[in-house]
Amino acid sequence: GDSVTQMEGPVTLSEEAFLTINCTYTATGYPSLFWYVQYPGEGLQLLLKATKADDKGSNKGFEATYRKETTSFHLEKGSVQVSDSAVYFCALSRIGGANNLFFGTGTRLTVIP
Amino acid sequence: KAGVTQTPRYLIKTRGQQVTLSCSPISGHRSVSWYQQTPGQGLQFLFEYFSETQRNKGNFPGRFSGRQFSNSRSEMNVSTLELGDSALYLCASSLSPDRNTGELFFGEGSRLTVL
Numbered sequence: 531g532d533s534v535t536q537m538e539g540p541v542t543l544s545e546e547a548f549l550t551i552n553c554t555y556t557a558t559g560y561p562s563l564f565w566y567v568q569y570p571g572e573g574l575q576l577l578l579k580a581t582k583a584d585d586k587g588s589n590k591g592f593e594a595t596y597r598k599e600t601t602s603f604h605l606e607k608g609s610v611q612v613s614d615s616a617v618y619f620c621a622l623s624r625i626g627g628a629n630n631l632f633f634g635t636g637t638r639l640t641v642i643p
Numbered sequence: 644k645a646g647v648t649q650t651p652r653y654l655i656k657t658r659g660q661q662v663t664l665s666c667s668p669i670s671g672h673r674s675v676s677w678y679q680q681t682p683g684q685g686l687q688f689l690f691e692y693f694s695e696t697q698r699n700k701g702n703f704p705g706r707f708s709g710r711q712f713s714n715s716r717s718e719m720n721v722s723t724l725e726l727g728d729s730a731l732y733l734c735a736s737s738l739s740p741d742r743n744t745g746e747l748f749f750g751e752g753s754r755l756t757v758l
Binding site: 566571572573574575576579619621630631632633634635636 | 646647676678685686687688691699701733735746747748749750751752
């Protein structure tokens with residue numbers, strides 16, 4: 531079945547450090563891939579998405595590229611800020627099941643000044 | 644524009660009781676999905692409603708049910724509560740399954756504690 535495997539956390543980085551959070555998936559067909567973020571005390575919100583192979587999603591300095599050959603969608607940011615501290619979730623949706631998302635377990639990121 | 648509103652935000656129940664959670668989607672959104680979030684299992688899909696019809700259902704027992712009203716508001720119900728039902732229940736809305744680009748708008752959740 532469909533699944534998402536996400537890098538275990540928590541991750542603690544200093545401000546301006548480089549961030550990578552690994553995400554790999556298992557799915558039939560060609561799913562859409564997403565990164566959602568949950569800031570403290572807030573609901574999940576979409577950070578970025580990619581709907582086909584080699585697409586790059588980007589937002590707020592974060593990027594992720596849909597790699598079909600490695601079934602991966604790693605999240606990266608060149609220089610993190612304290613305000614990026616949050617829990618990050620990788621997710622996929624199947625064709626025809628756009629609102630049925632399969633989520634990874636989440637990675638908690640803490641950025642220290 | 645107002646976001647997704649979930650009520651109540653917090654509630655405590657005892658085993659064997661039942662609970663009803665409510666979700667008001669963003670105005671104009673007609674699709675509502677429910678997710679359960681626990682530390683052990685993470686985020687798991689419960690069900691999705693569109694135009695008052697359940698379109699998809701996750702792998703949860705029949706004690707978990709839901710419905711959607713003509714104004715797109717949705718409720719979910721859990722009967723005969725078990726300790727393992729303690730979780731954050733998240734509601735998400737989107738325009739419609741056909742127009743959905745995969746972006747779900749989540750509420751802040753209803754945190755249920757079962758004693």
